[in-house]
Amino acid sequence: MEQRYILNAIDAALHAGADILSIYNDPASDFEIEKKADNSPLTIADRKAHETITGYLNATPFPVLSEEGKHLPYTERCGWDSLWIVDPLDGTKEFIKRNGEFTVNIAWVSHSVPVMGVIYLPVKQELYFAEEHIGAYRLSGITSRGDVSLEELMASATRLPAEAARDKFVIVASRSHLTPETESYIEEMKRQHAEVELISSGSSIKICLVAEGKADVYPRFAPTMEWDTAAGHAIARAAGMEVYQAGKEEPLCYNKEDLLNPWFVVEPKRMKY
Template sequence: MENKTNLEVALKAAVKAGEKILEIYNDPNSDFSVEKKADNSPLTIADKISHTTIQHFLSDTEFPVLSEEGRSIEYPERKDWQNFWIVDPLDGTKEFIKKNGEFTVNIALAKNGKPVLGVIYVPVSKTLYFGNIGLGAFICENVSGEITFDSVLRKSEKLPKPKTTEKYFVVGSRSHMSPETEEYIDALKQKHAEIDIISKGSSLKICMVAEGIADEYPRFGPTMEWDTAAGHAIANAAGKKLWLTDLSEELAYNKENLLNPYFIVK
């Protein structure tokens, strides 16, 4: 199992950052009509306070941080990083602005280009996903306040959950599917008698596969490394993979270009 201390730090950081985001999200004075990139928008304020909160926790570890808020770190500075955190302080911009609750805090620890530890916290539902290869993957409900690794683990459920139906579930958008995704799902329909589409926001799409609710998630659209790293680690701990679309290998991290290629989670 990955160092328990690192996992505990990531758990605490994600929950505390999520609580800070929730204060802004639930503040009756927050104006969600403000343009999303404006410095005084609720989204921007929440993003920055989450980033600062997570940095406070992770600064106690020995590893550098690659974050969406700190994306300006040049490749020559980070190319030799062997161990590093990958953070998305607030994943799910559209979901945050729509106020549908499907946004997350994502924290991963990567070693030699592979995410080995992942934590995803859903502030609105207070749901926590976490895992690494040695420990496994877990979901814990109603998580808030002061926590420890042991207190969370005691009330967690191991993932994936047993499959209870023959129906084949695919994560995607019901209304805005790309042509590549439509083509991919049409091919799946030739293999499976009944397919249903699950629509989710942010990194929760990967969590649906790790949890066993969905069978796969094809992503034929742009994502960045911080969008997928935490979910990737959790999926791996649940026995799933984030494959390149030709199924030859999994996604790699700390690339010179931080944009991910298209991928399939299954």
Template sequence: MDLTNRIALAAIEAGKEILHVYENEFSVAYKSDQSPLTLADQKAHDVISYYLKQTPYPILSEEGRDVPFEKRANWPCYWLVDPLDGTKEFVKRNGEFTVNIALIKEGIPVLGVVYAPVKQWLYIGESGEGAWKLELKEHQFPDNWKEAGERLPSKAEEDRKYTVVGSRTHASEETKEFIAKLQEAHGDIAFVSMGSSLKLCLVAEGVADIYPRMAPTMEWDTAAGDAIVSSAGYRVVQYENDAPLQYNKENLLNPWFVVKR
């Protein structure tokens, strides 16, 4: 099984485990940073770890993040995983949460999948190959997925307003100021609210033109989406200097960034 098929299946199986929890009553705990944690996070982590431990590469996951920098600094290639991105969306039951798996090579996301289990949307990005979106049925991953999926970007952009995608839960004042400047430049603009890493995927898909993020995120929040965006021919850059996001930093907190076409 090649790596792309492996992580696609891992994300889908993790998504099915998440839905088992989502569709029933569940309790919510809180981490030291007050971010929510559910049984679904841990179940998804366990499934993904099972698939990825059969590859040569180590794993850095949000739910298993206690890997000392001194150890991971020497990893030339590793998996970066968020088993359940958008736990707040999960708790709200709005369906806008994802499973994120990325392969990082020398600090660059070169392969990524994002799966939204409620919507059954699967996004795949392979560096040098391209990006795709699949709308699955019954969580089944087709063998001929490149033919079955839409090559990204897939949405026509001529007949719509300049479109900004943003967070449902993290609209900072700085983000609002950034959007105001976009309105000055583009006139009447459209705004799409979306949770989790789906925001990056909407830019890759061509549904949105830009996603500004002037609020905290971690490396595992962005890596898979970053791989998909770049494989679609677009960019995820730091707000301050237009440089690419860096991965496997000592501090895993991302700087502010912009995803743009």
């Protein structure tokens, strides 16, 4: 993938993050919360971030599939070999709670595989970016790119995974969607490992924690959509991890007829014999 497209996605994520923060940090804002058809919340920040991101991505040759955009029928999408998959504000519930655990997710998908991903945490000013040929990186304290090149961004960032030595098996789980199946998985891991630590977090941060090496596994036995995982999946892949369908050897794939993901587990890539 050409570097200009990665930089385009990074700029889109950073500017969308600034838009989100301008609403998030306004004490007078009520976020203009609406309910979508599936009863999930939608705020003015979701809509503004969507407009900003699509403004950047529409300048590229690739179509955009955004959570907050128009979802075209599969009869049209099936002809898209490459596309952007976007969640303008992942973790809207966390945004409404004002706990800071929300992200901007932008992925570039080629032939159903997420090969480039950008995730931005506006409150923490942390940027994750990855492409399958250059690897995965985390950059802290960034709010805009200016005229900095991709090589300069990579040089000032931390290459992932940046593993820290630990004597515990660390599981990261959803703060808002801890299902009985996930709890059963955690109990099984406790039987297999001497000491298990559980980290709860919101949004796509959970996938990033595994990509970083801060967590060993992220089980998700609850519904997610393609835009929830595509960017994190790209970052995980570039860091030597994978997002496997639960109980299978196959990873998640994208731009399916049904945009709902199967259950999955994020973990280091399995050895093939």
